[in-house]
Structure formats: structure tokens, C-alpha cells
Amino acid sequence: MERLLLGQNVFTYYEYINESEFEAKILEEYIRIFGQDTIYIDIKKKIGSEIITIPDGYLIDFTFKDKPRLYIIENELSSHDPYKHIGSQLLKFAISYKESGRKIKKFLLDNIIKDSDKLKFTEKGAKGAGFRNIDELFDYIIFEAPVAAIVVIDHASNELINVLNQLTIHTDIIRFQTFIFNNQQIHKFTPFNEEIREIKEQKHSSLKVDDLDTIVVPARKEGFEEVFLGENRWYSIRISASMLDKIKYIAGYQTYPVSAITHYAEVSKIEKWEDSDKYVVYFKEKATKIESINLELGRKGVAPQAPRYTSFDRLMKAKNLDDVFN
Numbered sequence: 001m002e003r004l005l006l007g008q009n010v011f012t013y014y015e016y017i018n019e020s021e022f023e024a025k026i027l028e029e030y031i032r033i034f035g036q037d038t039i040y041i042d043i044k045k046k047i048g049s050e051i052i053t054i055p056d057g058y059l060i061d062f063t064f065k066d067k068p069r070l071y072i073i074e075n076e077l078s079s080h081d082p083y084k085h086i087g088s089q090l091l092k093f094a095i096s097y098k099e100s101g102r103k104i105k106k107f108l109l110d111n112i113i114k115d116s117d118k119l120k121f122t123e124k125g126a127k128g129a130g131f132r133n134i135d136e137l138f139d140y141i142i143f144e145a146p147v148a149a150i151v152v153i154d155h156a157s158n159e160l161i162n163v164l165n166q167l168t169i170h171t172d173i174i175r176f177q178t179f180i181f182n183n184q185q186i187h188k189f190t191p192f193n194e195e196i197r198e199i200k201e202q203k204h205s206s207l208k209v210d211d212l213d214t215i216v217v218p219a220r221k222e223g224f225e226e227v228f229l230g231e232n233r234w235y236s237i238r239i240s241a242s243m244l245d246k247i248k249y250i251a252g253y254q255t256y257p258v259s260a261i262t263h264y265a266e267v268s269k270i271e272k273w274e275d276s277d278k279y280v281v282y283f284k285e286k287a288t289k290i291e292s293i294n295l296e297l298g299r300k301g302v303a304p305q306a307p308r309y310t311s312f313d314r315l316m317k318a319k320n321l322d323d324v325f326n
Helices: 019-028 029-033 083-096 100-111 115-127 132-145 158-165 194-200 220-231 310-315 321-325
Strands: 003-006 009-013 036-039 056-061 071-076 148-154 171-181 184-190 214-219 231-236 249-254 259-272 279-283 289-293 306-311
Touching: 003 148, 003 231, 009 071, 009 184, 019 171, 019 194, 029 036, 036 100, 036 115, 071 083, 071 132, 083 148, 083 158, 083 279, 100 115, 100 132, 100 158, 115 132, 115 306, 132 279, 158 171, 171 249, 194 306, 214 220, 214 231, 220 249, 231 310, 249 310, 259 310, 289 321, 310 321
Parallel strands: 071 148, 148 171, 214 249
Antiparallel strands: 003 009, 009 171, 036 056, 056 071, 171 184, 214 306, 231 279, 249 259, 259 279, 259 289
């Protein structure tokens, strides 16, 4: 089992006693996991009349100010054989969601109205998104915007990922683990919407998350020429569910010795990549070569080591990589 070393202290992996204990920890840390622009609604209600399901909770996400979104939450422990359970829960929810929309809206609104802090937060988010009130906001996130799911789990196996890939509902997986030393705890996880939150947290950046429509992927020479240019696609990309309907373009950053963005393509479609929680992006046509957008000499931390987001307008106007991402 994994160990974490902090100074002279060795933190060992902690096995949660049950899902209630695990879920309590997720609720305690939800701001760090999901971000400041979200509200977690810890409510368990039956959904559906014939096909019954009970999600663990709901998350309203205002990361994109103009497109708030509703997620259902499933908190699971891998030791409890969650594969069929999670797949069954999400499938039932997807089937029952539309017919239960009014019921979902009512109990979510009732929950928020009873809590002054939640109410203020939601009213502020609704106003920022251009809605007259939270009633209009809920009509949008429940009946118009695509609903998605987030599975929070300690370990995600290939079997679980394969089950989730069979569903039509977009699902993000957050792996959350805890390590302990005496009475101290360390939590290991990848934050929800990590890449997008990093953009919002850049103090001196003029890049706005609502403008994001382009994904920049790093590629080595052989793979770039064979796949990006030869097959008109790029695969095994980690993409958050919130970005799937926003990505319109893909750009290729060729790593050293080129160290530059050299081509872009308009996106045709995005699909799951094999039996993984990653995606393949298909191009509408062959990639277009552009004047190289170079990494400036001596600049560290700018070259993408993993997929990064920007806007197509910014990409087309950029003189160097700093202009693309800052």
C-alpha cells in the first residue's frame, strides 16, 4: 500500500470504516475538492416512480458564470463492490431524470431556501449568470443544461471505468484517499475542474474561463506527425465533463526541440477513448499550419506538460506561449 513521507513522519493509507464515514469526509472537504464556485447539497431523495434511484447528493457548479451546471454525486468505497451499484444508480438516474425534474427542482429549492448562506450564494450565482431569480436558474440547470455526474471514490478500477463508459450521462471520477500519522491526516485527490480553477486563480491573467473553447495538447514529434497530422485526431486526453461541450478547437504544441504550437484544427466530435476515463478528439479536417507560437528562451512553467485550455481568439493573436495562457 502507498505511503506518504512528510519530514520524518510516514503517513499510512487509511481504510474508511464505511461509506457514511467516507461521505462525511467528502462533505467536510467539499470546498477544496469541488471549488469555491460550487454548492454541495447533501440531500437524499428517491427519484423516479417506476425506476427508483437515490443519489448521494447534488452539486451546483458556477465555474462558468454564463453556464451553471447541475451534477449528481455518488460517494463510494471500492471495497464495497461499487461497479454494478454505481452503474445501476447512474443509469436509473439518467432514465428517471426528466420525468422527475419537477420533484428534483422542488426539493433542491426547499433545501436552499432553508439555509441563508446557500440562498445568498445561489442568488448571487443566478444573478451573475443573467437569470432573474433562482427559480429561473433551476429551470435552466434541470431542464435545459445537460446534467452530469461525479463519482468520488477511493480507488477507480478499469472495471468501474468500463461500466461508466457505457452510460450516456457524462461522468467525472474523483479519486479521494486519506493517509494518517497519529492524529494527523493528509488527503490525496485531483480537484474537480482542476485546469479551469487554475486559470481562475491566476491573479495577473486576462484569460477568462467563459471564453475557453480551445484545448492545447503537448506532443512529441513522432506522435504528432503520425496521429495529429496523419490521423486527424488526438487521443488519451483527460477532459472534464464541463468542457466537453465547450471545446471547439484543438491546437498541437510540439515539445523540445520544436517547443512551439504549430498547428490547430476545428473539432468534429469528442468520444471516450477505449476503456479509460480519457477522450479522443476528432478533427473536422486536416490540421492547419500556423506561424509558430514559440516558448520564449528561459521561460519555465509555461510549456504545457498536459492539456491546457485557452480561447481560439487568443491563440490566433498570440506571439508567444505567454500570450496563449496568461
